[in-house]
Amino acid sequence: MEDGFKTVSIIGVGLIGGSFALALKNKGLADKIIGYGKNEERLKRAKNLAIINQFTTSLKDAALADLIVLATPLGVFEKIVSDLAEFLKKGTVVIDVGSVKEWVVERIEKILPSGVHFVGTHPIAGSDKTGFEYARAELFEGAKVIITPTERTDKSALEKISILWKKVGADVEFMSAKEHDRVYALMSHLPHLISFCMVNAVSEIDRNLINYAGSGFKSFTRIAKSSPELWGDIFILNSDNILECLSIFCDQVEEIKKLIKERNLDELKKCIEKAKNLRERIS
Amino acid sequence: MEDGFKTVSIIGVGLIGGSFALALKNKGLADKIIGYGKNEERLKRAKNLAIINQFTTSLKDAALADLIVLATPLGVFEKIVSDLAEFLKKGTVVIDVGSVKEWVVERIEKILPSGVHFVGTHPIAGSDKTGFEYARAELFEGAKVIITPTERTDKSALEKISILWKKVGADVEFMSAKEHDRVYALMSHLPHLISFCMVNAVSEIDRNLINYAGSGFKSFTRIAKSSPELWGDIFILNSDNILECLSIFCDQVEEIKKLIKERNLDELKKCIEKAKNLRERIS
Numbered sequence: 001m002e003d004g005f006k007t008v009s010i011i012g013v014g015l016i017g018g019s020f021a022l023a024l025k026n027k028g029l030a031d032k033i034i035g036y037g038k039n040e041e042r043l044k045r046a047k048n049l050a051i052i053n054q055f056t057t058s059l060k061d062a063a064l065a066d067l068i069v070l071a072t073p074l075g076v077f078e079k080i081v082s083d084l085a086e087f088l089k090k091g092t093v094v095i096d097v098g099s100v101k102e103w104v105v106e107r108i109e110k111i112l113p114s115g116v117h118f119v120g121t122h123p124i125a126g127s128d129k130t131g132f133e134y135a136r137a138e139l140f141e142g143a144k145v146i147i148t149p150t151e152r153t154d155k156s157a158l159e160k161i162s163i164l165w166k167k168v169g170a171d172v173e174f175m176s177a178k179e180h181d182r183v184y185a186l187m188s189h190l191p192h193l194i195s196f197c198m199v200n201a202v203s204e205i206d207r208n209l210i211n212y213a214g215s216g217f218k219s220f221t222r223i224a225k226s227s228p229e230l231w232g233d234i235f236i237l238n239s240d241n242i243l244e245c246l247s248i249f250c251d252q253v254e255e256i257k258k259l260i261k262e263r264n265l266d267e268l269k270k271c272i273e274k275a276k277n278l279r280e281r282i283s
Numbered sequence: 284m285e286d287g288f289k290t291v292s293i294i295g296v297g298l299i300g301g302s303f304a305l306a307l308k309n310k311g312l313a314d315k316i317i318g319y320g321k322n323e324e325r326l327k328r329a330k331n332l333a334i335i336n337q338f339t340t341s342l343k344d345a346a347l348a349d350l351i352v353l354a355t356p357l358g359v360f361e362k363i364v365s366d367l368a369e370f371l372k373k374g375t376v377v378i379d380v381g382s383v384k385e386w387v388v389e390r391i392e393k394i395l396p397s398g399v400h401f402v403g404t405h406p407i408a409g410s411d412k413t414g415f416e417y418a419r420a421e422l423f424e425g426a427k428v429i430i431t432p433t434e435r436t437d438k439s440a441l442e443k444i445s446i447l448w449k450k451v452g453a454d455v456e457f458m459s460a461k462e463h464d465r466v467y468a469l470m471s472h473l474p475h476l477i478s479f480c481m482v483n484a485v486s487e488i489d490r491n492l493i494n495y496a497g498s499g500f501k502s503f504t505r506i507a508k509s510s511p512e513l514w515g516d517i518f519i520l521n522s523d524n525i526l527e528c529l530s531i532f533c534d535q536v537e538e539i540k541k542l543i544k545e546r547n548l549d550e551l552k553k554c555i556e557k558a559k560n561l562r563e564r565i566s
Contacts, residue, residue, distance in 0.1 A: 191499055273511045274483060
């Protein structure tokens with residue numbers, strides 16, 4: 001296991017946890033993968049699908065691994081890491097795959113005993129789909145993975161985790177946790193928030209109008225199918241950045257509203273053109 | 284030509300006009316299709332691609348058809364119909380495929396001479412792609428097409444146009460122009476407006492962050508690649524309905540903002556769950 005880990009525990013075998021397990025197995029980067037969760041029936045099914053090698057509902061058992069991957073909703077990270085802490089052996093590496101980094105990294109670094117190494121990571125590979133049923137080994141191929149080291153991050157653990165993500169196909173990028181949260185408030189958290197609001201505006205006006213959705217509405221609101229468990233936590237744990245971006249978005253709304261009210265077609269077209277040009281920079 | 288038309292003029296051979304031409308030909312619903320436009324080079328290319336049988340840059344020539352299809356951006360409908368009016372023969376049917384109906388139907392009905400029959404239609408089959416290069420005969424298969432008759436609409440023209448849309452695969456639905464504009468302000472025009480604002484918020488903060496777009500951002504803002512020509516007109520010609528829906532959307536934004544500020548996780552999850560449930564009603 002030069003580049004990999006002997007035993008890996010996946011805490012939360014969902015879309016991301018399950019896909020990471022499959023990717024590690026596929027690339028020969030783990031000898032044994034233990035799935036931890038609360039629902040034994042679901043863990044059994046994940047084992048039957050060969051996503052994990054064994055499962056446990058005991059954090060004590062899950063703690064005895066060389067790599068521990070936190071892949072539950074963000075809101076329970078703190079509790080889980082606190083419960084895990086006493087059982088962890090020195091040299092174990094803990095990573096998370098959460099969508100908010102500053103709060104997570106700060107909390108987890110505080111809780112973990114010395115000799116246990118934490119590295120914060122965020123694969124940009126989520127989906128509106130949840131559950132290991134949608135897991136696939138290729139999920140991270142070509143996906144960006146942001147790694148957010150701090151002054152306390154162990155250099156060799158950091159290197160090992162960077163290599164691990166690269167080996168499963170990811171395009172690794174380093175950023176401070178603070179910078180990460182600012183970027184993804186704008187590029188992911190805000191669009192989700194707006195998408196939920198758009199669908200709730202339909203609820204408010206007339207739920208039955210949902211039947212008139214065309215392809216535009218569908219792609220615009222695909223992310224409104226995302227998990228309430230995951231997104232409730234994200235909105236609260238990255239609230240400052242999200243509210244700041246939301247305010248800038250609302251200024252843009254006010255601007256276009258003004259142009260519409262003034263029936264200023266030229267400026268309106270320029271405003272649309274500007275959005276179109278920037279959006280077309282995405283491959 | 285029991286169900287079809289001998290000669291059809293397509294005014295504006297773009298994605299919709301071109302696809303309609305291909306669909307009519309495919310189903311044997313037109314003997315000859317004339318493409319009208321301003322750009323002779325592009326019309327030649329459309330002819331070479333066998334989208335149209337012949338082309339003209341003279342409205343006088345385009346007027347001599349049994350069916351005339353207005354498929355330009357909305358803003359030029361009035362001018363085109365005014366210029367066409369004197370050349371139209373009695374019995375000709377004129378339809379449009381515009382995304383706003385009340386303003387269009389009112390104006391066109393006023394301009395057209397008696398004996399020429401107008402039927403307002405709106406195929407819900409647009410795209411962020413524009414131009415006949417993306418045209419395909421199957422574009423309307425399974426798509427909703429809203430037809431907006433008025434008291435003045437000729438019954439036999441209405442029936443013939445309904446059959447025509449059904450024959451090219453559309454799921455035809457009748458609505459008043461007023462109702463249509465209310466429904467699509469919410470289900471199409473507002474999402475486009477918001478998507479443009481979202482991308483412009485990225486511009487405002489840091490254009491380079493566009494490189495951090497994941498799949499969520501991409502699908503959310505796909506419609507921000509739409510045509511400024513088309514959408515500028517839509518925003519102005521359906522402004523009242525759009526501004527009303529926008530205000531309801533903004534109330535939803537205020538609501539979720541309040542929940543985030545209060546760190547009210549339970550209500551936040553309920554709010555997301557509500558959106559998720561309604562969004563999942565779309566097949």
